[in-house]
Amino acid sequence: MPEIIVTSSKGLDELLKTEVQDILSKTRNAGSDEPAIQLKPGQVSFEASLEDAYNLCLHSRLANRVLWVVGSGKVNSAEELYDVVKQVNWQSHFDSYVPFMIQFNGTNNAINNSQFGALKAKDGIVDQFQESGEERPSVDKTNPGIVIQARLRRETLHLCIDLSGGSLHRRGYRLDAGEAPLKEHVAAGVLMRSGWANNSNNVLLDPMCGSGTIAIEAAMIAANIPPNLERETWGFSHWLGHEPALFEAAVAQAKGAITEPKQTIYAYDLSTSLVDLARKNAEAAGVSQFIEFKQCDVLDSSVTLPQASDALEEDGFAGYIVSNPPYGERLGEYQALLPLFDKLGNHFKSHFAHWHLSLLSSNPDLLKALKLRYTRQYKMMNGKLECNLVNYVLKGQNLEVFEQQTDDNHEFANRLRKNLKRLKPWLKRTDTNAYRIYDADLPHYNVAVDIYDNWAIVQEYAAPKEVPEEKARQRLQEVLIHVPKVLGISPSNMAVKTRRQNKGKEQYEKVSSKGKRVVxxxxxxxxxxxxxxxxxxxxxxxxxxxxxxxxxxxxxxxxxxxxxxxxxxxxxxxxxxxxxxxxxxxxxxxxxxxxxxxxxxxxxxxxxxxxxxxxxxxxxxxxxxxxxxxxxxxxxxxxxxxxxxxxxxxxxxxxxxxxxxxxxxxxxxxxxxxxxxxxxxxxxxxxxxxxxxxxxxxxxxxxxxxxxxxxxxxxxx
CATH class of the missing domain: 3.40.50.150 (Vaccinia Virus protein VP39)
Known part of the structure; x- marks a missing residue:
């Protein structure tokens, strides 16, 4: 059988291998041999039939592309690249009047520029058509009829027909994505790693749903709706190897397996406009009837289970929270989010005992503010952003109150209150609303805190060498949690500066471009x-x-x-x-x-x-x-x-x-x-x-x- 390559984001490849095995076991005839799957970073490859390829295009929730390998060879020079390309009978794959595009992926010592590699591959294809007396095919990077993937790994070049017709993570249901969107296939990976995808009869809540991607992907999983069933454009439409009847049979089989979810999926967000957007996206995906949307602050979120005792799993869990919360890169600065996460851990403990909790974040320090012990964590890429998916179980130790200083007895918070009380008489006599409230009073909290009207500026001094970096970060995190609480300012009105020994006018150089001014x-x-x-x-x-x-x-x-x-x-x-x-x-x-x-x-x-x-x-x-x-x-x-x-x-x-x-x-x-x-x-x-x-x-x-x-x-x- 021919070889196919299925690609995904790094961090999802192990899951992709499992998913491919599962799809093939359900769609192949009984008794078929299990494929020998090779796993590489960001991809799997194996021998498969055209029917397998169609089913993977329809059913894979993790794949970016399904590639049909049409040729391969060793490449140690530009001439060898050209020769390997010309060995493929391209006229058996597409007609000369069909525009094509080359996507060249990878480099080696001989081909150290992907654009050059794409150019040589293009030359090999068009020369073959012309030498056989056919019209020279045109290259169209905007609307190609055929996309050819050339994937170079070390000395080996694989030449593939991209059957996907664009990345499969673009399901087509997102009318808009809001800020810093979670890619659809990553959302599916999060649901799989959380454990919910294998227990989709359980209640699911995303309390910070944004444009609704996690909830929509979950609804499609629960209803067994193939993620690309309604895809309008495929990469095989102009491919001469395409068998329409075989594909339509795969589509019919997929439609026949769709079912009804057994539990409601809940999707909340603080932003009314985002909830409206999420609802419209769900309607476009055909799953809005399976999701209960609500405008709600995450700190007010809760779910009333219809029959809690029946809803519990055998191991005593009531449901799953799976979310991609803000983590500084999108909905505000890290310091503005810390107080939210500080409260969020207690909220989960109080309102979601006996639930699974899975959070995807690129900022591990924010997750530490939850003060929860995790069970597993997984690295995965969301676009170019490296994230961690962290799983927790809200029972046992995670429902206990950790031995920690409360707001009332925390030494930094107490010193801040003491300083404020001491300075109040002086402030009444002084004509200013800009002053220093704290200046490294406690050796463990090596910061200065200045007040400018309703803003707090936290200046972090370089920690002594003997203080571990992790400990310094933890102490700064405590400062950023307590400053807005004690001083009664909004966390969004707090800025953090890192003080080091500067020379000349370094202290005057620009570090951001927000343009915010305060009088x-x-x-x-x-x-x-x-x-x-x-x-x-x-x-x-x-x-x-x-x-x-x-x-x-x-x-x-x-x-x-x-x-x-x-x-x-x-x-x-x-x-x-x-x-x-x-x-x-x-x-x-x-x-x-x-x-x-x-x-x-x-x-x-x-x-x-x-x-x-x-x-x-x-x-x-x-x-x-x-x-x-x-x-x-x-x-x-x-x-x-x-x-x-x-x-x-x-x-x-x-x-x-x-x-x-x-x-x-x-x-x-x-x-x-x-x-x-x-x-x-x-x-x-x-x-x-x-x-x-x-x-x-x-x-x-x-x-x-x-x-x-x-x-x-x-x-x-």
């Missing part, structure tokens, strides 16, 4: 912050008191803000009634941000915004200023600079240039956040400055735990 206030000024897109959000909270002290000196003064970032010091100076304010930064992005801050505060006047390398600009500047605010980075090697900048090495030269631009009796507020920085005081005094160290008094109340967050001096002439 916060400070000492009668308002500022835009961006909680997601940058490592720093646009307002350095540790300089709050320094900005206020500077502001109090600005009336009727000419002010320079150097290394200005988003211009917060400039805004305060302008509000104080400065004669002029010059804002200098190397980044146009931050200068535009500074201009937006000015507009937000309705400021108009002699305000200048300069995009320049601050050190070079200052060296050639001839203006005179009464007040300067200079807060340079520790180090910079920006491409916009001719040289590197090192605050320890270069601060004396910088301040010498600054003095040349300073009016008589002028002052400079000079600050930086290099912890090891030492001011060259004698050199600065030699320039004519009186040096006053205000570091201690410039640290705000909410930063008292971090007295080295910055150093600050007032240099006066």
């Amino acid at each position: 916060v206030h400070e000492n009668q000024a308002q500022f835009y912050i961006n909680p997601n897109d940058y490592l720093d959000v646009g307002l350095f909270l540790d300089h709050r008191d320094t900005r206020l002290r500077f502001k109090q000196l600005c009336r009727a003064k000419d002010v320079l803000n150097l290394f200005a970032y988003t211009g917060s010091v400039s805004v305060h100076a302008a509000q104080a009634g400065a004669n002029s304010v010059t804002t200098v930064d190397m980044s146009n992005t931050y200068l535009d941000w500074a201009k937006d801050n000015f507009a937000l505060n309705k400021l108009n006047g002699a305000f200048q915004f300069v995009q320049a390398d601050c050190t070079k600009w200052l060296a050639r500047e001839h203006g005179k200023y009464d007040l300067m605010f200079i807060d340079p980075p520790s180090f910079s090697n920006s491409k916009r600079m001719d040289n590197t900048w090192d605050v320890q090495r270069d601060h004396v030269e910088l301040l010498a240039n600054a003095k040349q631009c300073l009016k008589e009796n002028g002052k400079i507020f000079f600050s930086n956040n290099l912890r090891q920085f030492t001011l060259a005081k004698s050199d600065i005094e030699a320039l004519g400055f009186n040096v006053e160290n205000i570091s201690a008094s410039s640290i705000p109340e909410d930063f008292k735990r971090s007295p080295k967050i910055h150093q600050c001096w007032i240099l006066s002439l």
Whole structure:
């Protein structure tokens, strides 16, 4: 018998082998030998009849393609590839007027480019037609009549007619898929790995059904409806080896085996629009009558079994929950989902005792938040996304309360509450809604938590080397669960930053592109912050008191803000009634941000915004200023600079240039956040400055735990 190859996604190949054996045992004549199936990553191959191929096309829930092998050979050069292709009698497979397409899969040392391989294969086919005196067939990549798969594995090339007519996972019932859809054949694989597919008389619930793929695939399994029974286009329609009568007989046999499911399938989702979409998809698949759809929060989900005692399996299980919950890549960030999963584990324990639970996720940390012990897990690919299917049984230990700290006695949550209580009197006296609430108070929870109005920014510091990565992730997960609970903010209004030792303007580089802006206030000024897109959000909270002290000196003064970032010091100076304010930064992005801050505060006047390398600009500047605010980075090697900048090495030269631009009796507020920085005081005094160290008094109340967050001096002439 000829050889066929059946392909699927990696992780489903073992299941595919079992499924192929099951399909062939049901559709072949009694007494037929069981095929010897070869298993390779993402495919199985075996000898089979045309009738077998038709039945696999109709019945396989896991297959992507069913390929009829028409030739094979060794390929170690382009010439050998061409020769192997020409050995196949292509005229016996399709007519010259039928357009075709080559799909070349794989490479080796000789054929290291699949496009080149496809081109050589195409040449071999069209040359054969022309050399026999027939018309040259055309290539059509959009609407081919015949698709030829060339599959190269090491030295061996297999040439196949693709009988599928496009990937079999596209059943045709999905009118729309919503975000990050679960592929149909992967959904079928999930149902098989969950155990439900072999126990389809049991109740099934998908409480986060999205566009309904799992529920629809389950209904088709329960009703024994072949997944591709209603497929309109097949790859064998123009194949000369096609036997229509044999195929129609296979279709008739498949239709005759359809039955009625014995249990209702339940599909819930929080989104009304997704529930409506899932219902329409089910109608298109012809299974809507078997599924009960409902708009429902997963934390309110439940199923009332008609006769619970009769519904239990022999081993004491009432039903199956099978779902593909959101996992960060599609319905929000990981940190916003953690509180949901933290509650979800308890909900399953409380409302689904004696059920099986199977969840597909690409984020194992989210599943750990369930605090359930799993029985099995399987790796499988959903498109290009590597996922784990994790199975649980909701009985025994999984119904017990783990020994864990509750919300009331969790040490991080308690410290957060304590800090909030301590800061409340200070916050009443302070004109701001942007402050630090936690700063690595507990060594096990090495994060800082800043509040910006109704947002929480969690900054994770690099864990000490002696702390295992797994433990650090677990502690961060606990932080992300408790921050919204204690502070009463929405989990979606929480952003996580990872702090490491940065150089130059790395802290200013973009890390996301959400464009979300939040307005916060400070000492009668308002500022835009961006909680997601940058490592720093646009307002350095540790300089709050320094900005206020500077502001109090600005009336009727000419002010320079150097290394200005988003211009917060400039805004305060302008509000104080400065004669002029010059804002200098190397980044146009931050200068535009500074201009937006000015507009937000309705400021108009002699305000200048300069995009320049601050050190070079200052060296050639001839203006005179009464007040300067200079807060340079520790180090910079920006491409916009001719040289590197090192605050320890270069601060004396910088301040010498600054003095040349300073009016008589002028002052400079000079600050930086290099912890090891030492001011060259004698050199600065030699320039004519009186040096006053205000570091201690410039640290705000909410930063008292971090007295080295910055150093600050007032240099006066």
